[in-house]
Amino acid sequence: MSTDVNVKMDALAGADPDALPLQVKDLHVEFRTRNGVAHAVNGVSFDLRAGETRAILGESGCGKSVTAQAIMGILDTPPGYITGGEVLYRGVDLLKLPESERRKVRANRIAMIFQDALSALNPVFTVGFQLAELFRKHRGMSRKDSKARAVELLDLVKIPAAKQRVNDYPHQFSGGMRQRVMIAMALALDPEVLIADEPTTALDVTVQAQIMTLLAELQRERNMGLVLITHDMGVVADVADRISVMYAGRVIEEAGVEDIYASPAHPYTKGLLESIPRLDLKGHELSAIKGLPPMLTNIPPGCAFNPRCRYAQEVCRKDPAPPLYQVSSSRTAACHFWKEVKGDE
Amino acid sequence: MSDVVLETRDLVKHFPLTRGIVFKKQYGAVRAVDGVNLQLRRGETLGIVGESGCGKSTLARMLVGLEKPTSGDLFVQGKNMSNVGAEERRRGRRNIQLVMQDPYTSLNPRMTVGDIIGEPFEVHPDVVPKGKRRAKVQELLDLVGLNPDHINRYPHQFSGGQRQRIGIARALALNPEIILCDEPVSALDVSIQAQVINLLEKLQAELGLSYIFIAHDLSVVRHIADRVAVMYLGKIIEIGTEDEIYDKPTHPYTQALLSAVPVPDPKLRGHRDQIVLTGDVPSPANPPSGCRFRTRCWKAQDICAEQEPQLVTRDKSGHPSACHFAEVRDVVHATE
Numbered sequence: 001m002s003t004d005v006n007v008k009m010d011a012l013a014g015a016d017p018d019a020l021p022l023q024v025k026d027l028h029v030e031f032r033t034r035n036g037v038a039h040a041v042n043g044v045s046f047d048l049r050a051g052e053t054r055a056i057l058g059e060s061g062c063g064k065s066v067t068a069q070a071i072m073g074i075l076d077t078p079p080g081y082i083t084g085g086e087v088l089y090r091g092v093d094l095l096k097l098p099e100s101e102r103r104k105v106r107a108n109r110i111a112m113i114f115q116d117a118l119s120a121l122n123p124v125f126t127v128g129f130q131l132a133e134l135f136r137k138h139r140g141m142s143r144k145d146s147k148a149r150a151v152e153l154l155d156l157v158k159i160p161a162a163k164q165r166v167n168d169y170p171h172q173f174s175g176g177m178r179q180r181v182m183i184a185m186a187l188a189l190d191p192e193v194l195i196a197d198e199p200t201t202a203l204d205v206t207v208q209a210q211i212m213t214l215l216a217e218l219q220r221e222r223n224m225g226l227v228l229i230t231h232d233m234g235v236v237a238d239v240a241d242r243i244s245v246m247y248a249g250r251v252i253e254e255a256g257v258e259d260i261y262a263s264p265a266h267p268y269t270k271g272l273l274e275s276i277p278r279l280d281l282k283g284h285e286l287s288a289i290k291g292l293p294p295m296l297t298n299i300p301p302g303c304a305f306n307p308r309c310r311y312a313q314e315v316c317r318k319d320p321a322p323p324l325y326q327v328s329s330s331r332t333a334a335c336h337f338w339k340e341v342k343g344d345e
Numbered sequence: 346m347s348d349v350v351l352e353t354r355d356l357v358k359h360f361p362l363t364r365g366i367v368f369k370k371q372y373g374a375v376r377a378v379d380g381v382n383l384q385l386r387r388g389e390t391l392g393i394v395g396e397s398g399c400g401k402s403t404l405a406r407m408l409v410g411l412e413k414p415t416s417g418d419l420f421v422q423g424k425n426m427s428n429v430g431a432e433e434r435r436r437g438r439r440n441i442q443l444v445m446q447d448p449y450t451s452l453n454p455r456m457t458v459g460d461i462i463g464e465p466f467e468v469h470p471d472v473v474p475k476g477k478r479r480a481k482v483q484e485l486l487d488l489v490g491l492n493p494d495h496i497n498r499y500p501h502q503f504s505g506g507q508r509q510r511i512g513i514a515r516a517l518a519l520n521p522e523i524i525l526c527d528e529p530v531s532a533l534d535v536s537i538q539a540q541v542i543n544l545l546e547k548l549q550a551e552l553g554l555s556y557i558f559i560a561h562d563l564s565v566v567r568h569i570a571d572r573v574a575v576m577y578l579g580k581i582i583e584i585g586t587e588d589e590i591y592d593k594p595t596h597p598y599t600q601a602l603l604s605a606v607p608v609p610d611p612k613l614r615g616h617r618d619q620i621v622l623t624g625d626v627p628s629p630a631n632p633p634s635g636c637r638f639r640t641r642c643w644k645a646q647d648i649c650a651e652q653e654p655q656l657v658t659r660d661k662s663g664h665p666s667a668c669h670f671a672e673v674r675d676v677v678h679a680t681e
Contacts, residue, residue: 204396206602209605209619210622231534237613238607258612261612271536272535275539277564278609279591279606279677286543286568288536289540292506293534293536
């Protein structure tokens with residue numbers, strides 16, 4: 001058996017190497033709860049090219065983490081059900097694969113980093129054991145070889161004295177170091193797509209800067225696609241190429257990073273940008289978005305944002321919800337009045 | 346000095362580390378707060394920033410009397426709280442109230458909103474007579490932008506932002522002069538965060554409150570604070586007006602901290618002076634000798650290990666900074 005990490009043991013039938021590494025089409029997820037059906041994801045679509053960073057931006061409860069879970073196939077069923085759509089990896093629809101085949105994709109080709117590294121790591125095994133497990137299960141390597149691999153990985157994510165620390169347990173690491181271990185684990189099998197779900201939210205700013213720099217470096221080296229799920233507009237501006245803004249389970253605006261920040265075409269995006277205080281600008285009034293995001297069990301008819309929107313008219317309150325209008329050749333926005341919002345020059 | 350409402354002098358809090366159960370032996374101490382001098386003036390907002398573990402929350406707990414200082418003095422309106430009687434200390438505490446970080450765990454789920462906001466009156470019965478308390482609670486709800494008719498609801502019936510408003514109403518119940526906000530918006534979404542910040546600013550203007558605003562989000566602090574203190578490992582390492590700290594930081598740690606904050610403008614990508622620190626914050630149980638930041642500092646020399654830098658004004662920046670090599674460096678604005 002080969003011990004070369006770059007040789008994928010498990011070939012995936014029907015995968016087309018020229019197709020996009022990740023493509024999500026019209027994904028629907030709902031949660032069937034005692035209090036009714038919560039529509040967490042209502043038709044999310046996006047593409048990811050190799051080496052590209054796609055940010056999925058939204059507030060808590062907008063469905064961004066559920067989207068990630070559905071892509072990875074780690075959604076809790078019940079109560080969560082994928083009710084429609086496709087998740088394509090190199091042209092293969094992952095949602096149609098049996099679990100045994102999906103397992104080969106997970107970590108191997110699409111890997112994920114979670115927000116809370118302490119609860120994502122197993123507290124009763126050493127970090128080295130957990131890292132080595134990947135090589136043993138997916139690559140069939142021996143214990144000794146896989147341990148050596150684990151040390152290399154810890155070195156890669158710049159953990160000092162990796163040889164000694166490989167035998168430590170997760171609680172012996174600091175928050176930033178734990179997140180590095182998570183990154184090491186995600187990158188172990190050299191995936192083509194990395195999904196990072198709020199990777200730095202629990203960390204201090206100086207540590208956040210370290211982690212984001214490391215991620216960017218590793219991404220560049222491996223030409224890996226990165227899906228960055230976050231609510232932090234600052235982080236997005238620093239690293240993303242393209243952005244999908246989500247609200248109440250829908251992508252309401254999709255554009256390149258410069259376009260979104262320079263001239264948002266959806267009132268929600270505009271409101272978000274106006275409500276953050278900025279370090280380099282002072283004395284500007286914060287204009288808050290009034291009201292609250294809707295309950296996912298009870299999304300208002302028409303545009304989900306209409307009760308909070310200052311541009312809302314009668315047409316916004318009626319079904320169907322506004323479609324994604326083509327704002328320019330490379331951007332879309334789901335608002336009937338995108339022209340006014342954008343304020344065309 | 347009548348306009349100083351709160352002052353601390355060399356405030357210290359050490360948590361003892363002990364060994365043994367029957368014969369307890371102290372073998373060390375976590376130096377959570379290690380000599381803090383602060384002054385809060387009437388009507389101003391003092392921001393305290395620092396990373397987790399720097400002692401900012403312990404400082405807050407000492408200021409409101411939830412934690413007893415190991416040494417040092419705390420003056421509330423000129424009165425030294427460490428040598429007054431219990432009754433007077435209780436009265437003093439009325440003047441300084443706390444808004445907590447987590448609006449989900451800081452409200453008792455079994456109490457109605459009316460009981461939560463009215464509870465301070467049970468401890469301090471002379472503030473509002475019994476018959477008028479319900480009306481006062483409704484007035485407070487109205488003041489923080491909640492519907493006064495919701496007085497009989499329970500916390501779970503409110504969203505995060507509304508709960509934080511309840512916490513603010515509770516803090517305002519005893520007509521305090523000082524409100525201490527310990528990370529009041531960090532648990533909230535950005536769109537809700539702006540609502541709460543605007544509310545805090547409105548209340549300050551209407552009621553003439555003084556705020557101590559503790560946060561790790563430097564852009565929020567810049568927005569709300571008049572003066573800012575930067576803490577590292579239990580000590581204040583730089584203090585000054587908001588402009589001085591953000592536009593002319595002189596301590597290397599402040600510079601690193603500011604440069605690490607991502608700016609929401611993709612045009613500035615690669616045009617900013619970013620300092621990425623290496624390593625982690627040392628343990629407060631065993632802080633480095635001399636300057637506490639020296640283990641992560643790129644300017645560190647021998648003198649930094651031998652001599653602890655004092656918090657004094659060193660150069661023409663005009664504000665005190667605890668660094669032997671204090672030097673202005675603008676890291677916030679774009680460099681060409």
